[in-house]
Amino acid sequence: MALERVELCLPQLLNTSCLKPEPLHSVTVLFYIFLSFISLLTAALNLLVIISISHFRQLHTPTNFLLLSLAISDFLVGFLLMPVEILLTETCWILGDFMCALYYLLPVTIIIASVGNMVLISIDRYVAICDPLHYPIKVTQKIVTICVFLCWIFSAFYSIILLHDNLKQPGKYNSCKGQCVVNITGAVDLVVSFIIPITLIIILYVRVFVVAVSQARAIKPHISNDSLKRSRIIKVKRSEIKAARTLGILVVVFLMCYSPYYCVSLTGHDILIGSSTETFMIFLIYFNSCLNPVIYALFYPWFKKAIRLIVTFQIIQPDSHKAKLL
Template identity: 60%
Template sequence: METPKETELCFPLFLNSSCSKLKRPHAEVVFIYIVLSSISLLTATLNLLVIISISHFKQLHTPTNLLLLSLAVSDFSVGIIMCFQIILTNDCWFLGDLICTLYCTLEFVITSSSVGNMVLISVDRYVAICDPLHYHTKVTIRGVTNCTCLCWLCSVLYNSFIMRDNLKQPGKYNSCSGECVTVIDYIAGVFDLFLTFIGPVTVIIVLYLRVFVVAVSHARAMNPHVKTLMFQQSVAVHIKKSEIKAARTLGVVIVVFLTCLSPYYCSSLVGRNTLFGITSVPLETWLFYFNSCLNPVIYAFCYPWFLKSVKLIATFEILQPDSCNANIL
């Protein structure tokens, strides 16, 4: 017969109102904190390198890289807010109801902006591959800047609206002291699921399927042993190899993103905390956070400019005059 796990209070001085927490072995607690803190630090550091690289070096000021910059800002923010999730690993929240509500709202804002950035990246690759002759006129730095700013603004306004009840009365749904709970209306939750997951994912998949078809046609047109239609050849001539390579790289980023994000949203369909986790925080949440750490790693393997810029940053050559004009491509 199993014996119940030993528990203790989050706030021992408030016997009647304090939440309870599981008492874990000291070695387990240390291990959890080290692993999660390392992921948080690595995520913030790697994405900060991406932000500095694209912001500083003028050669990287392209529409596609500006979208990567916006995504890196989202991922960097994830690395920062992971500190709050680490606090929750002991089942207790000590920072107050207002901070709890702001933290949850920020988490939703970052999630929505990340999805929005992925949609914009898909649109960028769609135009670059499927309409290469008009890419530079349709996709400009100014236009991408406006789109990314609009994406962040809409994310802030939208999530502030669906979290309005929690923001008006922080801690309204907490059942005891030391708990961090926010509740969204059921109808708003269903609408949010379609608006921030099902709809965007459908758009991303449709656009990238089209990109894949055109990329395959381009590859066949470049093969002298395969006869292709004249319009395939004319389109293929105007598609740069660099655009195809960027499409592959960003395709990997999108596939990894969807793989890590899907469990996070699927769990909301059947109830939160349905997947096994080593802490009180569900595993699908940590999987979503870990995706933010993977993106810069993908860049390191696929983009030579990222490694070159990291070297310049690490050796402080970035501080030299006119370093922004360095040739890193």
């Protein structure tokens, strides 16, 4: 009788079809409701960041444009990747093997773009703190735009190269029909997507904080009465050091969320995307996209002011883009 109750993903393929997942238990249902809430929260918070930086003229700075690019990738995680990942863990894949391989181009591209954005943010803070006199010349809106564009283009091409074997032979790593699993070369992905960018980020931020600490010690708590220029310099330096500290927290949280996934490659095994064993690590990476705007809300006063103007619909008023947020 037990065998008669077994349901297949593709009943017409009796010998090769996967079994349908078992009905969800109450605890599992609550867990997926929680994940759905995180997905919605991730999309909503990052949409607020996107609207804030895009709408308010005062926020149109090179650094914030990098945060805008990161927020776009984070928004796509909450709006697209999280819901699909939730569905994939409890349903059968019915769109075919090629569409399975094609779908995974999206999460790989977005994740690589997020890593690239973090590298660009680290470079931005390095130049701002270590070479402040040349920062306005070296880091302009045009240069940042080009760098962000190249970051996304590289991410897309890299995802195609990484999943080339799966695109060439769709379904090669599926154990049965109705499953969506792809395989990537763990060693290559580990070096390109983790070791190289993380090494750059750590080196740059170690240098940034060494210089920031030395600058903080050089700044006196009092301001000379005969030097208005000195007070302005102190204010600028403190602002840059605070920005470096906030973005440093962003990088640390990023490392904590991404490291477990890539540490699997250190064991010498390829990463089997779509398998249940790596689902937790994937969601940990995705959860980082929810934490980023929370960090902005905690440490950036301009984001709090922008949210207030957005949720009260004051941004629809004429000249609202000229609002003072800094």
